[in-house]
Amino acid sequence: MVLGRAMKPRLRFAPSPSGYLHIGGARTALFNWLWAKSQGGVFVLRVEDTDQERSSIESVRAILDAFVWLGMDWDEGPEVGGPHGPYFQSERKAIYRELVEGLISKGHAYRCYCTKEELDRAREELKQRNPKAQFVYPGTCRNRTDQPDLPHVVRFKSPRDGVTEFVDKVFGPISTPNAAQQDFVLVRTDGYPLYNLAATIDDHLMDITLVARARDHIGNTPQQLLIYRALGWDPPEFAHLPMMLSPKGEKLSKRHTSVSVQDYRDRGYPAAAVLNYIVRFGWSSGDQEIFSRDELVRLFSWDRVNKSDGKFDDKKFADVAFEHLKRAELTPLEEYAKNVQPFLAERGLTAPGPRTLAAAIPGIRERARTYRDAAADLDFYFREPPELDVKARDKLLNAEGAARLVELAETLAGREGWNATDLEAAVREWSEARGLAVKDVAQPARVALTGRSASPPLFEVMVVLGKERSLARLRRAPSLV
RNA sequence: GGCCCCAUCGUCUAGCGGUUAGGACAUCGGCCUCUCACGCCGGUAACGCGAGUUCGAUUCUCGCUGGGGUCACCA
Numbered sequence A: 001m002v003l004g005r006a007m008k009p010r011l012r013f014a015p016s017p018s019g020y021l022h023i024g025g026a027r028t029a030l031f032n033w034l035w036a037k038s039q040g041g042v043f044v045l046r047v048e049d050t051d052q053e054r055s056s057i058e059s060v061r062a063i064l065d066a067f068v069w070l071g072m073d074w075d076e077g078p079e080v081g082g083p084h085g086p087y088f089q090s091e092r093k094a095i096y097r098e099l100v101e102g103l104i105s106k107g108h109a110y111r112c113y114c115t116k117e118e119l120d121r122a123r124e125e126l127k128q129r130n131p132k133a134q135f136v137y138p139g140t141c142r143n144r145t146d147q148p149d150l151p152h153v154v155r156f157k158s159p160r161d162g163v164t165e166f167v168d169k170v171f172g173p174i175s176t177p178n179a180a181q182q183d184f185v186l187v188r189t190d191g192y193p194l195y196n197l198a199a200t201i202d203d204h205l206m207d208i209t210l211v212a213r214a215r216d217h218i219g220n221t222p223q224q225l226l227i228y229r230a231l232g233w234d235p236p237e238f239a240h241l242p243m244m245l246s247p248k249g250e251k252l253s254k255r256h257t258s259v260s261v262q263d264y265r266d267r268g269y270p271a272a273a274v275l276n277y278i279v280r281f282g283w284s285s286g287d288q289e290i291f292s293r294d295e296l297v298r299l300f301s302w303d304r305v306n307k308s309d310g311k312f313d314d315k316k317f318a319d320v321a322f323e324h325l326k327r328a329e330l331t332p333l334e335e336y337a338k339n340v341q342p343f344l345a346e347r348g349l350t351a352p353g354p355r356t357l358a359a360a361i362p363g364i365r366e367r368a369r370t371y372r373d374a375a376a377d378l379d380f381y382f383r384e385p386p387e388l389d390v391k392a393r394d395k396l397l398n399a400e401g402a403a404r405l406v407e408l409a410e411t412l413a414g415r416e417g418w419n420a421t422d423l424e425a426a427v428r429e430w431s432e433a434r435g436l437a438v439k440d441v442a443q444p445a446r447v448a449l450t451g452r453s454a455s456p457p458l459f460e461v462m463v464v465l466g467k468e469r470s471l472a473r474l475r476r477a478p479s480l481v
Numbered sequence B: 001g002g003c004c005c006c007a008u009c010g011u012c013u014a015g016c017g018g019u020u021a022g023g024a025c026a027u028c029g030g031c032c033u034c035u036c037a038c039g040c041c042g043g044u045a046a047c048g049c050g051a052g053u054u055c056g057a058u059u060c061u062c063g064c065u066g067g068g069g070u071c072a073c074c075a
Helices: A023-038 A057-070 A093-105 A116-129 A195-205 A220-231 A261-266 A271-279 A293-299 A314-326 A333-346 A354-364 A371-382 A390-396 A399-413 A420-433 A438-450 A458-465 A467-475
Strands: A010-013 A042-045 A109-112 A153-156 A163-168 A172-177 A185-187 A210-214 A237-241
Touching: A010 A023, A010 A210, A023 A042, A023 A057, A023 A210, A023 A237, A023 A261, A023 A271, A023 A293, A057 A261, A057 A271, A093 A109, A093 A153, A093 A185, A093 A195, A093 A220, A153 A220, A163 A220, A163 A237, A185 A195, A195 A220, A261 A271, A271 A293, A271 A314, A333 A354, A333 A371, A354 A371, A354 A458, A390 A438, A399 A420, A399 A438, A399 A467, A420 A438, A420 A458, A438 A458, A438 A467, A458 A467
Parallel strands: A010 A042, A210 A237
Antiparallel strands: A109 A153, A153 A185, A163 A172
C-alpha cells in the first residue's frame, strides 16, 4: 500500500460522442483496457458530451456497440453505472460549477468579459501586422472588477514563470516552460466546461490512476497539471501513445482507409484481429505477430510501448485478419459459423444447415481473408443450382467433358464409401482407365459441382455436398454447356 | 513561428556497446498441386547526417537535417 492510495489501477477512455468510434480511439481504449484487465483493475467509460452542438445520443449508441463488438467490456460507465457517476459530463455541470467557484475565489481563475468577436478581431489584426506572430490572450480581464452577472468565460490564471513537468510512462520526463502557457479558458460563456477542466475534475473524482491517451494530448498535460495543482489534488500518472498515421504519414482520415470500427465489422474482419493489428502500433512482444485477446491481456506492459509514430498498412492488417481466420484456436468453428452467417444472409442464403456449414468451413478457412469473402466462397454449397461462372464453363467444360461427368456419376453412384480418400482413388482409377489425367476430369467436375474454376479440393467439396447432391450436380453437367 | 516529441528494410517492429542487424507484411524467384489457396524454400531491402565519449557505436551525449503533435468559448 503506497501512500494510502487505491492500489487497483483505474483506467478510463473518454470518447466525445460526435460520430462513430474511430480506429485510433479504439487503439487508445485498448491500451487502457488491457492494462486494467491485466492488473485486475477497473476500466471506465466516460462520455465527454460537453459540446452540445456536436454530441448525439446515436453516437453514444454507436460507440458502445463498437466496444461490445470489439469485446472490450467496461466496469463503470453508461448502462452499467458505477459509484463514480454520472458518467456523462453533461450531467456533471453542478460539480464543475462548484469547483470553478473555488478556483475563482482562491485567485487561480478569473472571469473574462472579452467577447469571442473581440478576440478574433485582435487575432486577425496581429496576423495582418505579423503573419508569423502567435496570438496570446493579453490578460485584459486578469485584474478587472468581478461582475458575475455579465456574460463571461472563466480563464485560468497561468503562472508566468517556472516550468511544469511530469514523467510520462512512455516518453519519460517532459518539461514545458509555463511562459508557453496562456490564460486558457476553463468555462465557456454558456456555462459548459472545456475539455481540460472537465477531464481533470472527472479523472480526479473518478479516482483514475493512469491516464493513457494519444500523443496529441501531450500539450494538454501541463495545463491539466496546473489545474490539479490549483485544486490541491495529486495528479494521476500519464502515458502517451505514439500516433497511428495514414500510409502517407498524415493524420488518419477516411480518405485513407476505414477509420470507423463499424466499417471493419461490416467488411467482415474479426474483432480480435482488429485489436491484434492496432495494438502492434507502438507495442510489441518479441517477434510475435499474432495474439489472441487473452494473450494480449497477459502480455501487455508499458515498458514494451515505444515512442515513434506508425503508419497504417492495409495489407498487413488484412494479413493479421487472415491469420485469425485461418487458425481454429483463434477463431473456433462455432464462432466462425456464427460470424459468417450475416454475410451469407446478405447473399440471400438465409438458412444453411448448421451441419453443412460446419463441415464446409474448414475447406474455406485458408482461402477466405474476411467473413465476407468466406460467405462468397461458401455460396455454392447452399445455392441450388450453384451460380455458374460462364468464363469457367467456357474454359473447362464442353459437351464431351459433360458427358463424361454423367458416366462418372454412374460409377460413383455404385460405390460404398463417400469420403475424400475413396473418392479420389475412385476418380483416379476411373480417369486412368480412360487414359485421362485426373485434372482433365477434376476441372470439368469442379465447374459442374461448384459453378466455378476455383474451389476447395474437389473431393472435399463432394463430401460436404453429400452423395446425393454431388451426383445430381454431375448429372446436370450437360445442361450447363 | 513558439513550445513539445520522434528517427532501424517500402510498412509494423526486435535490438537495450562487440550481432553475418533478427522477425512479420509487402515484393521477386522456386517447390507442392485436381483449381484457387494454404504451406514450404530462397532472394532483394534498413541503422538520416556530422561531431564527440569509448579499445569498440545502430545502441550513450551534442548539433544538424527530416518528420509529427500542439498553440480555440473542439475534444
